[in-house]
Amino acid sequence: MAQIIKAPAKINIFLQILGDREDGFTEIISLMQAVSLYDTIRVQRAERGLELSSNEPSLPLDSSNTVAKAWAVMCAAVGKELGAKIDIGKKIPMQSGLGGGSSDAAGAMIGIAREWGLKIDRETMKQLGAAVGSDVPFFFGGGSSLVEGRGEIVTDIAVPTDYALLLVKPPFGISTKDAYRRAKNGLTVGNKKRILNYLHQLTSISKLVELGNALERPFFEAHPGAMEIKKKLLRAGAVATALSGSGSCFFGVFENIDTAEIAKGKFKEFWRETALPAKMPEI
Template sequence: MKVYEKAPAKINLSLDVLYKREDGFHEVEMVMTMVDLADRIEMQELPRDTVIISSQAGYIPLDEKNLAFQAAKLIKERYDVRQGVYIHLDKHIPVAAGLAGGSSDAAATLRGLNRLWRLNIPADELQRLGAELGSDVPFCVTGGTAVARGRGEKLEPIESPPQCWVVLAKPPINVSTAEVYGKLNVRSIRRRPSTERVVEAIRLKRFDLLCQELGNVLEGVTMELYPEVRQLKECMLRMGAEGVLMSGSGPTVFGLVSKEAKVARIYNGLRGFCKDVYAVRLLT
């Protein structure tokens, strides 16, 4: 038997860091949603008790360092599953990009193995499992749009943003999330996004207000380390994207665009700046 799962990328419409916790993690408050750029995952039972992962992408680990591998091991151990599984990752989301590609693969693996092995694990329990793998995994288990608090595992689902185009561009650099958080001085943050105003703009389906309220307190840190991220954002704004923000700890920058006529111009303009450029829709 085989099962297939789609693992969409996420973007942050807002990201605020409130303080550093005693456990070493940061307390965050974010609004996250998903876009129609996705990895595709195929899972097939194996007769022997093992986990094997393959991918067409030559740049990702296929062992214990891979979050999908970790997800399969976790669900096998937690529910005493003695069957093996072969997992193929058809990668489309760029890695180390601030788009939760690895987390979404892990979430899709949890969902897929729940079906493959008929474990009947409820969604909230899958989210708790996901939290053991990474802060973005619980959100990726159910997707949609949500306010995330805590480390990112406390989720409050909200309605979808107004439909629009999203142009994503990742410069040819990889950013370490740990390094960005390590260099963030929470006390020196001067301008914070308002979660309430972002949620209200979404509730009112006001695209213009949403674009005004986008904000990410990690942006300044990443731009200090990698000036090309700032250049990319300025470039997108000049080309006419209505709302532009770095996603997560970067380096991917996204632009929200209301009119399809603008999308090709922005996409083609950015292709001269970096090769990883995508024009997609929000997953509403």
């Protein structure tokens, strides 16, 4: 019997850069929130090897796919090949900053664990996920998490979830690598203690968003016209708005799903979707 996993998208409520790491990665601190936009991962046993499929024609189905990397990590963890057929039903847009690839990898790992009856706890899954990609450990958290290091340090945190989101993605962006390179060239390094003190004093999601995304500046440098998306979200009733990750998706925070749905009609020229804060799937 196949395992079906709903793999949620995420937004970065804020994201700040703390500096370079000796391993070549970037030290960050970010508040991430899972949201109710899902890819669907279907995991089924096979005689041998890995067979990947997807409804998204542009998605690579070779060893570069995050799901293929996740499968290899799980095989290594148990010391044997776990023959599998894994289908990736894409709904989260690619190259959006919504974490679709990382969530798909985590979903595949959960599906594999279920299908083979592997008893692996969330903390161990986070460690295994870190070998797949920097954002993967977040998807083994509770849904609202403070993420530190290069992404491998995940601490669940209680934050407001009484809001709705409108996600808006323009048909352009910049690579994550280029975004971080540009951000580190001239951006003031965030102070971790200041950010944490500010975080624990706040109860409003809009104030948390105001902590900012360090990757917005390089995005707007590459695409100055994208600033109009933020302005338009605010005119449409959003109480706060920001770029998620390195983009290219923006999110607007609304008081409820009805006002977000009304605002959705004002962005017909772009991919757009409403969503709510969400929890992670059970392992």
